[in-house]
Amino acid sequence: MALFRRRKQAGAVSRDRAADRADLDHLENFVRTRRGVEAYIEPRTTVTETTVMLIAGDGEWTRRRIDGPEGARRFAHRLAIPVYDVRLMGYPQRMRDFNERRKRRPELY
Secondary structure (H helix, E strand, O other), rough: OHOOOOOOOOOOOOOOOOHHHHHHHHHHHHHHHOOOOEEEOOOOOOOOOOOEEEEEOOOOOOEEEEHHHHHHHHHHHHHOOEEEEEEEEOOOOOHHHHHHHHHOOHHHO
């Protein structure tokens, strides 16, 4: 079944990019302007690098790239917010509730 095997070519470029200062600024601003924010580390996939999802107390959320799981932990520690591994904890119900409210009333968001 060699038809489905892909070889990485020398000099191949990832379709994704690493975290940059704008990503970190966005995350820091989210934490500063929301209450009850928690960080959820999302693992690297074949399409994206490691990301961190920040979820506020009301369920509002944002996601950005981060420099690996340890980078996410350092970020959360520096901003004094709890950090979880989404593979172990899953996403909180308040995030799903927020998404449902946003679907029903998109004009409010």
